[in-house]
Amino acid sequence: xxxxxxxxxxxxxxxxxxxxxxxxxxxxxxxxxxxxxxxxxxxxxxxxxxxxxxxxxxxxxxxxxxxxxxxxxxxxxxxxxxxxxxxxxxxxxxxxxxxxxxxxxxxxxxxxxxxxxxxxxxxxxxxxxxxxxxxxxxxxxxxxxxxxxxxxxxxxxxxxxxxxxxxxxxxxxxxxxxxxxxxxxxxxxxxxxxxxxxxxxxxxxxxxxxxxxxxxxxxxxxxxxxxxxxxxxxxxxxxxxxxxxxxxxxxxxxxxxxxxxxxxxxxxxxxxxxxxxxxxxxxxxxxxxxxxxxxxxxxxxxxxxxxxxxxxxxxxxxxxxxxxxxxxxxxxxxxxxxxxxxxxxxxxxxxxxxxxxx
Amino acid sequence: xxxxxxxxxxxxxxxxxxxxxxxxxxxxxxxxxxxxxxxxxxxxxxxxxxxxxxxxxxxxxxxxxxxxxxxxxxxxxxxxxxxxxxxxxxxxxxxxxxxxxxxxxxxxxxxxxxxxxxxxxxxxxxxxxxxxxxxxxxxxxxxxxxxxxxxxxxxxxxxxxxxxxxxxxxxxxxxxxxxxxxxxxxxxxxxxxxxxxxxxxxxxxxxxxxxxxxxxxxxxxxxxxxxxxxxxxxxxxxxxxxxxxxxxxxxxxxxxxxxxxxxxxxxxxxxxxxxxxxxxxxxxxxxxxxxxxxxxxxxxxxxxxxxxxxxxxxxxxxxxxxxxxxxx
Numbered sequence: 001x002x003x004x005x006x007x008x009x010x011x012x013x014x015x016x017x018x019x020x021x022x023x024x025x026x027x028x029x030x031x032x033x034x035x036x037x038x039x040x041x042x043x044x045x046x047x048x049x050x051x052x053x054x055x056x057x058x059x060x061x062x063x064x065x066x067x068x069x070x071x072x073x074x075x076x077x078x079x080x081x082x083x084x085x086x087x088x089x090x091x092x093x094x095x096x097x098x099x100x101x102x103x104x105x106x107x108x109x110x111x112x113x114x115x116x117x118x119x120x121x122x123x124x125x126x127x128x129x130x131x132x133x134x135x136x137x138x139x140x141x142x143x144x145x146x147x148x149x150x151x152x153x154x155x156x157x158x159x160x161x162x163x164x165x166x167x168x169x170x171x172x173x174x175x176x177x178x179x180x181x182x183x184x185x186x187x188x189x190x191x192x193x194x195x196x197x198x199x200x201x202x203x204x205x206x207x208x209x210x211x212x213x214x215x216x217x218x219x220x221x222x223x224x225x226x227x228x229x230x231x232x233x234x235x236x237x238x239x240x241x242x243x244x245x246x247x248x249x250x251x252x253x254x255x256x257x258x259x260x261x262x263x264x265x266x267x268x269x270x271x272x273x274x275x276x277x278x279x280x281x282x283x284x285x286x287x288x289x290x291x292x293x294x295x296x297x298x299x300x301x302x303x304x305x306x307x308x309x310x311x312x313x314x315x316x317x318x319x320x321x322x323x324x325x326x327x328x329x330x331x332x333x334x335x336x337x338x339x340x341x342x343x344x345x346x347x348x349x350x351x352x353x354x355x356x357x358x
Numbered sequence: 359x360x361x362x363x364x365x366x367x368x369x370x371x372x373x374x375x376x377x378x379x380x381x382x383x384x385x386x387x388x389x390x391x392x393x394x395x396x397x398x399x400x401x402x403x404x405x406x407x408x409x410x411x412x413x414x415x416x417x418x419x420x421x422x423x424x425x426x427x428x429x430x431x432x433x434x435x436x437x438x439x440x441x442x443x444x445x446x447x448x449x450x451x452x453x454x455x456x457x458x459x460x461x462x463x464x465x466x467x468x469x470x471x472x473x474x475x476x477x478x479x480x481x482x483x484x485x486x487x488x489x490x491x492x493x494x495x496x497x498x499x500x501x502x503x504x505x506x507x508x509x510x511x512x513x514x515x516x517x518x519x520x521x522x523x524x525x526x527x528x529x530x531x532x533x534x535x536x537x538x539x540x541x542x543x544x545x546x547x548x549x550x551x552x553x554x555x556x557x558x559x560x561x562x563x564x565x566x567x568x569x570x571x572x573x574x575x576x577x578x579x580x581x582x583x584x585x586x587x588x589x590x591x592x593x594x595x596x597x598x599x600x601x602x603x604x605x606x607x608x609x610x611x612x613x614x615x616x617x618x619x620x621x622x623x624x625x626x627x628x629x630x631x632x633x634x635x636x637x638x639x640x641x642x643x644x645x646x647x648x649x650x651x652x653x654x655x656x657x658x659x660x661x662x663x664x665x666x667x668x669x670x671x672x673x674x675x676x677x678x679x680x681x682x683x684x685x686x
Contacts, residue, residue, distance in 0.1 A: 131397055220685075275479075319493040326486030326489070327483070
């Protein structure tokens with residue numbers, strides 16, 4: 001009875017096309033942002049930030065990026081891990097080459113580098129479609145990981161072949177490096193997540209987003225009505241790779257601090273982010289967040305339950321976790337192929353007419 | 359002949375043998391894709407699972423032993439017997455058929471008429487599940503698999519080539535037997551699909567689902583049949599790879615290697631899978647031999663994909679694939 005658009009009068013076009021047209025949604029969103037900004041930084045500890053919040057937020061950016069490419073533009077990509085590696089190594093090279101520049105600027109710059117690389121690997125999408133393209137993006141994944149492994153310039157000739165983030169501060173607070181304050185890294189990442197979601201939302205409902213969706217729904221028909229497939233597909237690859245690169249840079253610099261490319265950005269990452277997008281919901285901003293939350297929280301929960309609660313050996317718990325994740329993916333696809341976001345949409349519809357469904 | 363050329367020939371021959379194994383995995387993909395339009399990512403994990411099951415049965419391991427031990431606090435490991443290879447292979451085949459039936463019953467039946475990408479994702483979920491299941495049933499440590507295939511240097515070829523060229527080629531007996539078995543398998547599959555009733559039904563379904571349904575072919579049965587055959591191919595591939603490099607997780611990654619093979623050959627063509635496998639096998643070995651030392655080695659990781667990518671830009675449907683005709 002509370003969840004109604006009735007009585008919530010819109011008197012301008014801007015109000016009419018806002019993201020949350022229902023008052024309760026709007027308030028819930030404001031409340032959520034307020035809690036995330038004002039309350040969470042004061043109550044979090046290291047465990048919560050490092051085990052839950054940072055991976056959730058960083059994967060949410062990656063999922064947003066992939067959702068633009070796969071969900072909005074319909075180009076399936078399995079190169080996410082490789083593009084995240086580009087962001088991470090770009091950030092590392094920039095951090096070590098320009099120690100004085102603001103870390104936030106460097107993260108954005110590494111996103112731009114990734115966008116360029118992504119557009120390069122997006123070029124074949126003009127000829128190749130569907131599964132063939134998905135496999136073609138594997139070329140990006142394996143080639144990039146190999147490149148960062150084999151060319152010593154990328155890891156500054158370090159003996160271990162790893163890259164580790166030097167200490168950088170923002171407004172006097174340590175963001176990267178060995179000793180960071182949990183709340184500072186959290187807020188830094190949150191700012192990027194907020195900006196990414198805002199940009200994605202506004203891109204996808206504007207002209208460029210409509211072009212992407214036209215290409216997704218049927219590329220030949222889109223071409224006939226005047227959508228340039230070259231520009232639409234390449235812009236999708238560019239924007240998508242930008243966000244994936246930003247998430248890769250954050251993943252390396254803020255979250256892990258030191259990475260080995262094959263381990264951190266392997267093919268598993270590509271599949272993980274793709275799962276987030278599919279389980280969350282293709283073509284939905286909210287879905288990217290829900291998917292990321294699901295895939296990050298489920299293993300943490302299972303691990304706490306099985307290893308902490310029942311005292312099982314860790315390897316056994318890991319196997320069961322694989323089974324449960326796999327089973328849940330199949331289950332979700334059977335029950336709701338359009339993901340958690342679609343479930344939420346259905347719930348909202350039900351809520352609006354509740355308690356008189358006719 | 360100059361040395362360099364001799365080495366290159368040896369590399370090509372070895373690549374040829376590796377290509378046979380790629381083709382074997384790719385074959386399983388093509389079978390399922392043709393019959394049900396499903397791109398079965400789980401094919402590699404099926405090979406791993408089949409190999410794990412085979413080793414487990416041969417060694418007389420108790421399935422789910424770690425789980426039972428963790429839950430009930432017992433300490434059991436094996437039945438204390440070993441099973442001969444042939445019997446174990448038969449039992450594993452039964453397991454794969456049961457797996458096919460269960461997958462069809464629990465998963466595929468519910469996903470009829472969904473987008474191909476949804477089905478693809480479902481098989482990835484299936485791959486995760488199966489990987490966890492295999493590890494849970496039989497443990498995740500690296501196992502050696504020995505079903506009595508000859509291994510090591512083939513001394514006859516070594517001697518013969520030494521007498522002719524003055525340089526003995528190193529070719530593994532295992533690779534030779536793999537090539538022979540693959541040839542038998544492909545011949546058998548072709549004969550099956552050409553000359554038996556079920557085979558004809560299989561081809562009918564591959565051609566047109568609806569028309570096949572309307573003449574009274576049971577789709578459910580055909581799908582179980584294809585998944586069983588794919589399981590059988592996975593078993594053969596698993597035995598070959600398992601004997602070569604041990605039964606371990608990396609076995610499931612050969613599925614990823616099979617993808618460029620498929621792209622080269624075309625998703626719908628059995629000869630394409632074989633030719634594609636050979637091209638990739640020879641190509642990556644030769645590339646590693648000629649260019650690898652210049653760029654730091656390990657080019658085998660990406661060569662196949664880049665080759666397939668470049669190839670597809672010029673011929674999007676692959677070598678033998680059906681021409682893609684698009685209509686609005």
